[in-house]
Amino acid sequence: MVAALALTRTEMAGAHGGRVVALFDPNALIDAIARSGDRDAFAKLFDHFAPRLKGLLLRSGAPPELAEEVAQETMLTVWRKASLFDPAKASAATWIASIARNRRIDIARRDTRLRLSQVYEILDEDEPERPDDLLYGAERDALVRSAVSELSVDQLRVVELAFLQGCSHQEVASRLSIPLGTVKSRLRLAMAHLRGRLEDLR
Structure with missing residues (x-):
């Protein structure tokens, strides 16, 4: 997941005189969100990572509704917890992938508990x-x-x-x-x- 999310420079950069000039810097965008709640920075981050997260989840077998939910909730978590991101500990892609993995586990656990509770309700109907x-x-x-x-x-x-x-x-x-x-x-x-x-x- 991290490798796929990290495709930033090759997709968002231009080559000039043998140099690669990065046009998309997720670390800077997250920092802008943390410092001032920069909505433009969040929009750029969302546009880059949300489709990739959804695509990866779909390829891993997640239903479309779940993939969409996890992708959106992951990016909302990035917005709320941007101040917790430490580029010295992990790349932006690694951090965001970790959030997505945890959200998928939480949602799966929640939905499974709901279905198990419904089983007991059905058994009690008669x-x-x-x-x-x-x-x-x-x-x-x-x-x-x-x-x-x-x-x-x-x-x-x-x-x-x-x-x-x-x-x-x-x-x-x-x-x-x-x-x-x-x-x-x-x-x-x-x-x-x-x-x-x-x-x-x-």
Whole structure:
């Protein structure tokens, strides 16, 4: 991802007398945003990096809506946290790629938790109503969210594919490009954790 995002000089520079004069300096643009909230600088940074982020996410298998969301939220984070960028520690492309990676993980975790909560709602649809349903439902939802939040990203992903999308263990392994044994191990750990934490719901 970083390599693709870093294609700046060859695309945005002109050669003069054997010298390469850079016309696009992401470090300077981020600095301008941090110092004065320079909207023109942000527009240039957005126009350069947002399409690249979206394209990379699409090529990595992300749905178009997710790719668009991650790209936009990444650039908004750049706007809000420009003052935290340190060119001595990482290049602009590396920093922005790191933000994008973290946003994708956060969104995947959020969406997976939502779908898992919906599964419990579906399972409860046929139960008879009780006077304390509202209280019970609130307590149940809080317990489910808490239990799911404790799963690792890897465990969440295999649970989603196996139980919410109906994939076989072999299909999960193929989709995630991991060994079948790893799929079974992650599922076993995830379900053991959920069973233990949700014992009170039975």
